[in-house]
Amino acid sequence: MATDTHDGSDILDRARAQVLDRGEGLDEAGILEILRLPDERISEALQLAHDVRMRWCGPEVEVEGIVSLKTGGCPEDCHFCSQSGLFSSPVRAVWLDIPSLVEAARQTAATGATEFCIVAAVRGPDTRLMTQMREGVKAIKEAVDINVAASLGMLSQEQVDELVEMGVHRYNHNLETCRSHFPAVVTTHSWEERWSTLKMVRDSGMEVCCGGILGLGETVEQRAEFAAQLAELDPHEVPLNFLNPRPGTPLEDQPVLDPKDALRAIAAFRLAMPRTIIRYAGGREITLGDLGTRDGLLGGVNAVIVGNYLTTLGRPATEDLALLQELKMPVKALSATL
Amino acid sequence: MSIEHCPRCGRDIADASLHATCAQAMELEPPRYCVQCGRRMKVQVVPTGWSAACVEHGVSSGGTAAATR
Numbered sequence: 001m002a003t004d005t006h007d008g009s010d011i012l013d014r015a016r017a018q019v020l021d022r023g024e025g026l027d028e029a030g031i032l033e034i035l036r037l038p039d040e041r042i043s044e045a046l047q048l049a050h051d052v053r054m055r056w057c058g059p060e061v062e063v064e065g066i067v068s069l070k071t072g073g074c075p076e077d078c079h080f081c082s083q084s085g086l087f088s089s090p091v092r093a094v095w096l097d098i099p100s101l102v103e104a105a106r107q108t109a110a111t112g113a114t115e116f117c118i119v120a121a122v123r124g125p126d127t128r129l130m131t132q133m134r135e136g137v138k139a140i141k142e143a144v145d146i147n148v149a150a151s152l153g154m155l156s157q158e159q160v161d162e163l164v165e166m167g168v169h170r171y172n173h174n175l176e177t178c179r180s181h182f183p184a185v186v187t188t189h190s191w192e193e194r195w196s197t198l199k200m201v202r203d204s205g206m207e208v209c210c211g212g213i214l215g216l217g218e219t220v221e222q223r224a225e226f227a228a229q230l231a232e233l234d235p236h237e238v239p240l241n242f243l244n245p246r247p248g249t250p251l252e253d254q255p256v257l258d259p260k261d262a263l264r265a266i267a268a269f270r271l272a273m274p275r276t277i278i279r280y281a282g283g284r285e286i287t288l289g290d291l292g293t294r295d296g297l298l299g300g301v302n303a304v305i306v307g308n309y310l311t312t313l314g315r316p317a318t319e320d321l322a323l324l325q326e327l328k329m330p331v332k333a334l335s336a337t338l
Numbered sequence: 339m340s341i342e343h344c345p346r347c348g349r350d351i352a353d354a355s356l357h358a359t360c361a362q363a364m365e366l367e368p369p370r371y372c373v374q375c376g377r378r379m380k381v382q383v384v385p386t387g388w389s390a391a392c393v394e395h396g397v398s399s400g401g402t403a404a405a406t407r
Contacts, residue, residue, distance in 0.1 A: 307386055
């Protein structure tokens with residue numbers, strides 16, 4: 001548990017003692033101080049965040065590919081999402097067949113990735129989707145050496161148990177943003193409903209993957225609230241997305257997050273969660289670009305999604321892997337994740 | 339006379355005023371509309387590529403975003 005004392009001392013000095021030396025994450029007030037650092041101190045914060053990552057996580061980078069098993073036609077109204085059937089988004093409903101799913105897993109493994117996350121645009125899985133998952137996970141495990149993760153929306157306890165039985169080792173369910181901002185972003189379900197699914201996943205023994213999207217119109221105070229709430233959940237992995245405003249969605253005109261704010265957030269989230277995998281997820285290409293991507297990898301990030309995302313394109317995996325080699329960051333091997 | 343459609347927004351590509359942001363956006367997006375008829379396509383993205391199917395004009399495909407190095 002974080003034990004900040006706010007005695008007027010410099011936040012980075014305090015973080016050095018608390019987070020780097022003792023491995024205790026910053027509390028919400030401390031996180032907010034990081035998010036409010038002036039531009040000229042961002043590099044110092046990133047360096048500290050990098051030192052924390054190296055000390056408490058090690059140098060390895062976990063590499064993952066993600067795929068959309070069921071695209072589009074989602075009944076929910078998450079304001080950032082092009083896959084909602086409620087918006088005038090150009091994304092049409094599509095299902096991926098099992099052979100293509102296995103081939104996607106195979107190609108992902110060939111890049112050196114050890115994680116493959118199967119995602120569906122749903123409120124929660126129905127019988128058809130669970131059947132597809134059962135067949136798909138079985139087919140992948142028979143053909144490809146890769147860990148399988150899933151992201152299928154809100155679950156019942158029975159579904160959690162089924163996924164465990166299938167051999168899904170990690171389950172993603174993003175809180176997306178802090179509790180106080182969530183109603184401005186989603187109205188068809190609640191933050192608390194997401195939290196319930198996450199608790200069931202945590203109790204089941206599956207690894208918890210939970211993150212969100214920065215730049216949804218939240219205040220900097222709400223960004224700190226979000227980091228603190230994630231730290232309270234203590235997930236195995238936190239994917240950090242940066243909003244990519246999608247045509248036809250309510251947030252299509254939202255300005256892209258300033259890269260300096262994105263880097264402040266990367267440092268802050270690492271200092272909130274010293275032992276957690278923090279993954280570059282969607283939106284880094286338009287928010288950070290190449291230089292910012294490098295800064296984040298040297299500022300607390302220790303995992304990446306390679307290649308394309310669910311509905312948009314990403315850098316070729318070879319580029320990210322070349323960058324990791326240049327930074328002398330080894331790719332986490334499969335055996336190390338089991 | 340047939341027109342060519344923007345693969346991102348589906349509108350007439352000859353009217354440049356409609357596509358101020360489309361070209362740049364297409365660097366990180368698969369096509370959504372058929373260039374020949376303007377229909378919305380069924381698009382599947384996977385980690386190493388994408389495919390886009392028009393009911394009238396068939397399937398096109400591609401890889402990831404262009405390499406920057």
